[in-house]
Amino acid sequence: MSELSFLPADLQSRLAEIGEVDILIGVPSYNNARTIGHVVRAIQAGLARYFPDQRSVVINSDGGSTDGTAEVFAGAAISDYATILARHPLRGVHRIITPYHGIPGKGSALRTVFGAAVATRARACAVVDSDLRSITPEWIELLISPQLAGGFDFVAPLYRRHKYDGTITNSIVYPLTRALFGQRIRQPIGGDFGFSGALAREYLCHDVWSSDVARFGIDIWMTTTAITAGFRLCQSFLGAKIHDVKDPGVDLSAMLMQVVSAVFSLMQQHEASWRPIIETRPVPLFGFDYTVGLEPIHVNVERMIGIFESGVRDLEQVWGKVLQPETMSAVQSLARQSRDSFRFAAEHWVRVVYDFAVAHRRGVINRDHLLRSLTPLYLGRTASFVLQTADADADQVEAILEELCVEYERLKPYLVERWDS
Amino acid sequence: MNEPFTARLVAALNTFYEGVMGFLPGLLAFLLILLLGLAVAWVVRFVVRRVLTAVRFDRLADASGAGQLLSRADLQATPSALVAAFLFWVLLASFAMAALSALDIDAIDRLTAEFFLYLPRVFAAMVILLVGFLFASFLSRATLLAAINAGAPSPRVFSLAVKLLITVLAFAMALEQLHIARSIVLAAFIISFGSVMLSVAIAFGIGGRDVARRMLERRFESKEPGDELEHL
Numbered sequence: 001m002s003e004l005s006f007l008p009a010d011l012q013s014r015l016a017e018i019g020e021v022d023i024l025i026g027v028p029s030y031n032n033a034r035t036i037g038h039v040v041r042a043i044q045a046g047l048a049r050y051f052p053d054q055r056s057v058v059i060n061s062d063g064g065s066t067d068g069t070a071e072v073f074a075g076a077a078i079s080d081y082a083t084i085l086a087r088h089p090l091r092g093v094h095r096i097i098t099p100y101h102g103i104p105g106k107g108s109a110l111r112t113v114f115g116a117a118v119a120t121r122a123r124a125c126a127v128v129d130s131d132l133r134s135i136t137p138e139w140i141e142l143l144i145s146p147q148l149a150g151g152f153d154f155v156a157p158l159y160r161r162h163k164y165d166g167t168i169t170n171s172i173v174y175p176l177t178r179a180l181f182g183q184r185i186r187q188p189i190g191g192d193f194g195f196s197g198a199l200a201r202e203y204l205c206h207d208v209w210s211s212d213v214a215r216f217g218i219d220i221w222m223t224t225t226a227i228t229a230g231f232r233l234c235q236s237f238l239g240a241k242i243h244d245v246k247d248p249g250v251d252l253s254a255m256l257m258q259v260v261s262a263v264f265s266l267m268q269q270h271e272a273s274w275r276p277i278i279e280t281r282p283v284p285l286f287g288f289d290y291t292v293g294l295e296p297i298h299v300n301v302e303r304m305i306g307i308f309e310s311g312v313r314d315l316e317q318v319w320g321k322v323l324q325p326e327t328m329s330a331v332q333s334l335a336r337q338s339r340d341s342f343r344f345a346a347e348h349w350v351r352v353v354y355d356f357a358v359a360h361r362r363g364v365i366n367r368d369h370l371l372r373s374l375t376p377l378y379l380g381r382t383a384s385f386v387l388q389t390a391d392a393d394a395d396q397v398e399a400i401l402e403e404l405c406v407e408y409e410r411l412k413p414y415l416v417e418r419w420d421s
Numbered sequence: 422m423n424e425p426f427t428a429r430l431v432a433a434l435n436t437f438y439e440g441v442m443g444f445l446p447g448l449l450a451f452l453l454i455l456l457l458g459l460a461v462a463w464v465v466r467f468v469v470r471r472v473l474t475a476v477r478f479d480r481l482a483d484a485s486g487a488g489q490l491l492s493r494a495d496l497q498a499t500p501s502a503l504v505a506a507f508l509f510w511v512l513l514a515s516f517a518m519a520a521l522s523a524l525d526i527d528a529i530d531r532l533t534a535e536f537f538l539y540l541p542r543v544f545a546a547m548v549i550l551l552v553g554f555l556f557a558s559f560l561s562r563a564t565l566l567a568a569i570n571a572g573a574p575s576p577r578v579f580s581l582a583v584k585l586l587i588t589v590l591a592f593a594m595a596l597e598q599l600h601i602a603r604s605i606v607l608a609a610f611i612i613s614f615g616s617v618m619l620s621v622a623i624a625f626g627i628g629g630r631d632v633a634r635r636m637l638e639r640r641f642e643s644k645e646p647g648d649e650l651e652h653l
Contacts, residue, residue, distance in 0.1 A: 083560045165651045166651065168652045169653060189653065251565075252570070252652060253570040255652060255653065259653065260479050284448075297650060299650050303572055305568065305570060306572060310569045310572070311569055314565060314577050315565075315566075315569065318562070318566075320580050364478075364483070366559070368563075368564075369562055369563060369566060370569060372566040373566055375566075375569075376569060382652075
């Protein structure tokens with residue numbers, strides 16, 4: 001098929017040999033030899049236990065690993081299916097290792113997975129990260145069964161995370177996506193998804209593979225495209241998400257800039273979709289919700305507040321072009337608060353995010369600089385959140401986040417007004 | 422006796438008259454060219470101002486930092502107004518020089534020729550300064566943001582240092598272009614730039630040895646002590 005001409009020739013031949021499948025699992029990777037073996041065994045166990053009669057393929061879309069990731073992927077196997085209370089799958093599971101073409105990034109890797117899904121006419125697909133340590137065979141069932149049995153097209157993950165983890169998701173991506181598009185997908189950039197063959201074909205129809213989506217915005221793009229294209233959505237509770245320690249040199253400012261840039265760009269692309277939405281609704285949830293014991297983590301609140309205060313002192317000229325005077329005044333007065341009363345109110349934070357979204361659209365200053373200037377504000381908000389929830393349990397924290405989401409929804413008319421002005 | 426005097430007087434007056442009549446057309450041409458230049462310059466200013474407003478040049482200039490530069494220089498005019506005004510005066514000056522050549526005076530002709538030969542250097546110097554200022558503004562803001570986000574002490578110092586270095590470089594290049602005191606400018610630039618770099622090296626190498634070591638350790642260590650947050 002000409003639409004699949006981007007797939008490597010070897011892969012196309014291999015897929016043609018395999019023919020049609022029922023289930024396709026994609027594992028994008030880059031130098032994940034330490035963890036990918038466990039991921040592959042979990043996938044294999046999940047397929048054996050829950051889908052023994054289905055035709056399946058597991059495809060590793062690799063970005064040129066040099067640590068033996070491909071060898072580990074190829075060699076990982078379950079020695080005794082009886083120990084995992086499963087029988088050897090009737091049909092066997094095909095395993096493919098392929099490099100991906102295109103600009104380096106998860107997006108290019110997933111494009112190859114989407115292409116393979118279309119080539120094999122897979123009915124149900126899933127993608128899992130290759131650095132997962134907490135993946136279990138049940139993840140496969142939870143990402144695939146809603147598609148096969150429930151007719152859903154997009155399965156978002158729902159993890160049980162430490163209350164301080166995922167603060168970019170909790171303070172920006174989740175509530176903003178929820179307010180804009182009306183769907184309460186708790187983790188829109190989770191990294192592990194289920195998607196139908198029809199949705200994979202939809203993904204390939206969009207020409208985003210040379211853009212920043214391919215580099216670092218693929219997760220939110222997948223979620224947003226599934227919503228705006230009218231596909232059926234659900235969530236599955238997967239438990240704890242524990243993955244390999246990320247590169248400690250990753251710059252928070254760059255990470256924040258990439259994620260928020262992707263969200264803001266999608267806002268501009270899908271303006272017609274989100275403008276008329278005034279209510280949000282819950283998304284069906286599958287899986288058995290349980291509490292997970294998580295190791296405590298320590299947060300350097302003083303450093304965060306220090307960066308926030310430095311931003312207030314030195315970024316007035318930049319923020320003055322972005323924030324409304326009342327919001328700017330609230331931010332400045334927050335910098336004068338003592339630690340005990342340091343509270344970045346939800347209303348002010350939401351106004352900050354909406355003002356930045358508008359400024360990003362208008363290009364009032366260089367967009368890279370604009371989003372980097374958000375970092376001190378984000379750290380101020382995160383520090384405030386940490387102080388506010390110091391003694392709170394997971395349910396109480398979730399209630400506070402729900403209040404934040406309601407604030408995003410309440411102030412949506414403010415966003416629309418600023419967007420149009 | 423009166424005839425030679427009268428004849429010489431008439432001849433002198435004739436010479437004067439011929440001189441005036443010979444000069445008047447040139448003077449008239451000078452005035453006409455000047456008026457034409459004024460009209461052309463005014464029309465160009467009007468059209469340029471309209472075009473720049475239509476393409477939202479002021480907003481682009483603001484986003485690039487040029488607007489900020491102007492407000493710091495206490496210039497109330499918008500960037501589009503300034504560009505239009507600049508073109509107006511350049512055109513008027515050019516027409517004025519061309520008008521002067523209509524007077525057909527050798528000294529003025531030489532001056533006009535030198536002016537037109539020097540004009541491209543003036544343009545080049547102005548472009549160098551403009552690009553230099555914009556680059557300095559852009560880089561200093563990038564430095565400020567990076568320093569703040571990294572939690573560096575006194576981020577504004579880093580930002581101002583970057584701006585100063587680039588601005589000095591731009592000025593030196595512009596003066597080089599204008600052939601103004603070349604050897605003095607070059608020597609002053611080398612001495613000042615070199616001494617700044619040497620001071621920084623000494624400050625870090627000897628005076629700030631411990632600080633430099635701690636900064637490098639913080640940069641290459643896994644995380645700040647006690648910060649185990651996963652933001653995504």
